[in-house]
Amino acid sequence: MPLWLEVIVRTLCAVVVLFFLTRLLGKRQVSQLSLFEYITGITIGSLAAYISMDTEKNWFLGLIALAVWVAVSLGSEWLQIKSKKARDFMDFKSAVLVKDGKILEENLKKERLSSDELLAELRKKDVFRLADVEFAMMESSGTINVLLKKENQPLTAKDLGIIVPQQKEPLAVIMDGKVLDEPLDNLGQTRGWLQGKLELLGLNTEDVFLGQVDSYGDLTVDLYADKIKVPELQEKPQLYATLKKAEADMELFSLSTQNKEAKQMYEDASKQLLEMVQTLKPYLQG
Structure with a gap:
């Protein structure tokens, strides 16, 4: 076999083996690595290069070395899952850097982090005043997570006493101009409804590149023709406006009648409609 062809074959074999071994190691190998996983990643890459290029050696020895490293990595992950002591020994511990708006200088020194670097990391979290920070911690991955003081946190619907409906994952019901039946079944809908x-x-x-249905049953679409503007459905705004008008009509009728029984009936109906409108408002205007 010519040398150039041998290199191509060996490289393709290394790529395939490396792909399946990385799949075996899991997602953490391609996201935030621990110390041991970082070392493993570098070594596996070097071994893959060795398998591809070192034509004077037995290439299967590189595959054996790859298998050994993967086995050691899987064993260390299993040990870390089972033992807290093993996690602390093989990985970095989390460290508190800021508490109650005060920097913990000793922890900062242990992590070999300067005050400038700490402020830069805080700015990445959109925090520009140290006094706004309640708590900041460096995780074992090296990232710094920040908890702002209560008065500096953004207002939420809960803070305002607003009840919002539960959100569910939007499901794609049309993809590449074709209807997907399984998501429709999960939504309890049919092709006729769509x-x-x-x-x-x-x-x-056929006009739709991607169509999604959200937790409220609303369909949003992205078309192949990007210049065409998709009109918005007005079903919910129209229903909300109708309920508001009905509530206002009941209140007007109660003011215009002199019959006590009719007045009370209209007032009760107006209150019930008002409660209904307030309950449905997040759904109809969400």
Whole structure:
């Protein structure tokens, strides 16, 4: 076999083996690495290069070395899952850097982090005043997580006493111009329902590159023709406006009648509609 062809074959074998071994090691090998995983990643890459280029050696010895490193890595991960002491020994511990707006200088020194580097990391979290920080911790991966003081945190719906509906994962029901039946089944809907939504938008399935249905049952689409603007469905705004008008009408009727029983009936109906509008508002205007 010519040398150039041998290099191609060996490289392709190394790529395939490395792919499956990386899949075996899991997602952490391609995201935030621990110390041991970092060492393993470097070594596996070097071994893969050795298998590809060192034509004077037996290439299967490199595959054996790869298998040994993967086995050691899997064994260390299993040990870390089972033992807290093993995690502390093989990986870095988390360290508190800021507490109650005060820098813990001793921990900063242990992590070999300067005050400038700490402030730069805080700015990455959109924090520019140290006094705004309640708590900051360096994780074992080296990232710094920040908890702002309560008065500096953004307001949430809970803080304002607003009830918001539970969100669910949007499901893709159209992809590449084709309807996906399984997501429709998960939503409890049919192709006929989807077709009705598309007709309201004046679209055909073939026009849609991607279509998603959210937790409220709203369909949003991205078209192949990017210059075409998709009209928004007005079903929910119209329903909200109708309920508000009905509530206002009941209140007007209660003010215009002199009959006590009718007045009380209209007032009760107005209150019930008002409660209904307030309950449905997050759904109809979300």
